[in-house]
Amino acid sequence: MRARGSTVWFVLALLALGTVYSTAYLGLGSRWWFEDDPALYAYTSTIHNPLAIFTDPNVLRHFTGGAALVPMQLLSYWTDIKLAGFSPGFAYAHQICSFLLTLLLLFFLLSQWLNGDKLAAFVGSVLWALLPSTAVVVQFLATRHYLEGLLFGALSLYLSDRSRGPRPRPASEFCYPLAAVLSAAIAMLYKEIYAPVVPTLLIVLAWRHRDRALAVLTVALACS
Numbered sequence: 001m002r003a004r005g006s007t008v009w010f011v012l013a014l015l016a017l018g019t020v021y022s023t024a025y026l027g028l029g030s031r032w033w034f035e036d037d038p039a040l041y042a043y044t045s046t047i048h049n050p051l052a053i054f055t056d057p058n059v060l061r062h063f064t065g066g067a068a069l070v071p072m073q074l075l076s077y078w079t080d081i082k083l084a085g086f087s088p089g090f091a092y093a094h095q096i097c098s099f100l101l102t103l104l105l106l107f108f109l110l111s112q113w114l115n116g117d118k119l120a121a122f123v124g125s126v127l128w129a130l131l132p133s134t135a136v137v138v139q140f141l142a143t144r145h146y147l148e149g150l151l152f153g154a155l156s157l158y159l160s161d162r163s164r165g166p167r168p169r170p171a172s173e174f175c176y177p178l179a180a181v182l183s184a185a186i187a188m189l190y191k192e193i194y195a196p197v198v199p200t201l202l203i204v205l206a207w208r209h210r211d212r213a214l215a216v217l218t219v220a221l222a223c224s
Helices: 002-025 037-045 057-061 071-084 088-113 118-130 132-138 141-160 171-188 194-209 212-223
Strands: none
Touching (some): 037 071, 037 088, 037 141, 071 141, 088 118, 118 132, 141 171, 194 212
């Protein structure tokens, strides 16, 4: 009971610190469009069917000048437009929520990897939030896919660590490896850097816990 209470306090502290940091220090609550944000959102507004983002190569080909494979970035912008139109306030509110969720997931993941040491997990999460590289990604809409890719990558690793050992398991426990691989797939579609990194980490966790289901699903994901 005491451990559960301490977790709640750490979560509340992280939410408070993350909100103050992102709004008061980074000023996300009062930012306007920056650089190519209007062009990115204007292009996204021309997409009527979100499935086309994943099925029509021409949609991604004309998204930016590079050869980026980032369909989830487009879907993230598309969601903003469909929910609130061309609203920088809503777009940055979305950004803040993604930042806070990533912060919390990193806390839970670190707590799990550090054998329940919540204080160390809290400190590690705060240090990540204060890194200059994190600040750069968080305060620009054009780099949201790095942030949300990390969010789903952390979720994948957290879920994969929930099922351990070579013991026989009921069918319901296979939901964890499946959910982990699905989260990994989403992370991989946010930014190319997550395509090799997340499956590699999943394979390491599968080997560590002798989790055959996770290993098979991860290999299938990598091959696909």
